[in-house]
Amino acid sequence: MLGFIGRRLVIAIPTIILISVFVFFLQKLLPGDPVLALAGEDRNPEILDFLREKYRLNDPLYVQYFHWIGNALQGDLGISLRTQQPVLVLIGQKLPVTIQLALMALVIAVVIGLPAGIVSAYYKGTWVDWLANIVALSGLSVPNFWLGIMMILLVSVKLGWLPASGYQPFFDDPLQSLRTMLMPAFVLGTGLAATLMRHTRSAMLGVLQSDYVRTARAKGLTENRVVLKHALRNALVPVVTVITLLFGELLAGAVLTEQIFTIPGFGKLVVDAVFNRDYAVVQGIVLCTAIAFILMNILSDALYRVLNPRMAAT
């Protein structure tokens, strides 16, 4: 297993380099001068020149790239043009926030999506299946920003149960932290639950018709045991892939949800950075996200092997 993970990590290196090149040059294609975006209203030519020099924007692109990647390899992702804070510090501030949101959303998604998928596969074609499908479809179709604003108006403004937006670090005040994150996690989670439900359902349908499930029933096992122990375990393999990919996506930042609930996470950071042409921040975040994605993929492959030992042999 360790050898497998090691091999995968080595293969990941060229991927990450490729991504770094791609991100760097792609965003330089964006129209709009970062220094002008930074200067805003006060566009004094003298200060613009100074800033261009300071942030090495006058150098040829390849020089800028090697400068950046060279520093990045030493753990220095540069300084945000806008806030003048080190990018690594910003990422360090935002990453825990986004991880917390992603985990909570994922828990909500799994708690809703997995049972719904199992039940609707088991009762395929009955009203239960239809109901689960309708709920799932609406979960997928309702836009997050609309659901978010509606929930704020109902839960915070009308009922006053939860704070309307904002963020509380978990270790400062766990209860308040969970309270502020509940609504955004729910909004995100419901959308994911729908995806998860659809995948679980189709995987379960395939497995429930297979021979070994028939054998298990013939042995006289209870239905609970057949479904939850024998069928579900195999059906979980593709579902785990979906879950890890969803988690990767969540880490990339739930842009709209973070914007609505004013959660200072990755999504909000990257959107602001793009609009301000804050190159260093965009590059740093994309690089981190890419690495997170690759790690999640390796994790999901490793999990297959735990779920299905036969795969380890291949």
Added chain:
Amino acid sequence: MTQRSLSTLVAALMLSATWAHAADLRIGLAEDPDVLDPDQSRTFVGRIVYASLCDKLVDITPQLEIVPQLATGWTWSDDGLTLTMTLRDGVTFQDGTPFDAEAVAYNINRSKTLEESRRKSEVASIASTNVVDAQTIEIKLANPDATLLAQLADRAGMMLSPTAATAAGVDFGNAPVCAGPFSFTERVQQDRIVLTKFADYWNADAIKFDTVTFLPITDGTVRLANLRAGDVDMIERLSATDVASVKADAALKMEQAVSLGYQGLTVNVGNGDKAKQPFGQDAKVRQAMSLAIDRNVINQVVFEGAFAPGNQPFPPSSPWYNQAIPIPARDVEKAKALLAEAGVPNPTVEIQASTDPVVQQVAQVIQAMVAEAGITVNVVAKEFATQLSEQTAGNYEISLIGWSGRVDPDGNIHQFVTCAGGINDSKYCNPEVDTLLNAARTSNDLATRKEKYDAATAILDADSPLIYLYHQTWIWALGGKIDGFVPYPDGMIRLAGVSKTE
């Protein structure tokens, strides 16, 4: 327990609850401020935070008069080249450093010489400073500068602790230390800025809060929802479209002030090849455009009447507004006649406007109105950073853009329309206007200045390199328990005298 002691207990509990709650004021901001160093920062929203953090040498009244803050008095020499300021006695910075003439000299020097300083142009007229005694400083100018006091009423006049600024250098913004009513406690980017009451503040009696927390909440609907839910006590820049619903809500209050800035059409009249089209070449075509627009309709349709229509760099409510040139009524026939005179009855022009939905709406209203005069407008949406780049590069015909405004009239006009103006993207150049505006910025006599500005605005109205359309109104929504808030045309939130009752 007798009923009487019970009610005493309840009263005591309620009172303690009042204290506990009244201590913190939470303010919802429309954006996250940039770096918190008054010499380096450039955002409007950052200045709102400074109003609680950093006192200035002088302040303004809602009527734009200059009044004492850290300086208690000042006199000009007869030649207008020396400004002598008397400083407030017994003031200290939040780190205990005494505030004196040396500190003022240090700050002016920092604004002038820090490489990253954005204040250089604002204090460019200052040649040197002379510390007369601890409470008196002479500021020597290279040339007379009537705008200087107004600059000292803003970021250029904010006093930073020399001890802290020397120690932190260019990183001062990460932990700013000033002489304002609240000291810096904590900042989490895009989440919060927390300030704590500075016990030794010179005007501490007027400050009724122990802490103030600024929360950037970019979405207008969510900002208002936070106020309604009681999660914040006040919000700035309420959307014009939300004014009616806030007015109807008995639990909320609203305050407003017409801003110092303007929004309008900047026409490319001399910035590269894109100026070579009827709108860039012929003032008659620009006048026709102006006449074809009903400014009141823009205000009613897009802003529900909350803003102020305008036709000059200063709002009609400003003492600098030229009363001889009132806002023109829409006159489609006259517009058509002007176009015919110019020989282009059906001109086509491209207007670039930011992707902001409200700005797009303004552009569309203009498009519809001028179409009736025979002008075809193509609206091109450009994301703001791109719009600015295109404008500087001269790669535009007309740009729908604005200016946040300055206390001194010079800040709204000089750099936009003088030949060598720093932000003259229109590249309009008229020596006569230059002469008037240069003279206006050197005289300390208000009547003389007004005369020059009136003459300049008359020429600008005829030439129309900028077609001014409306002036934004700052609108604040406050929780019902907030009292004593005074709206200022600079859009700042001054907390002296503001209180919260339960």
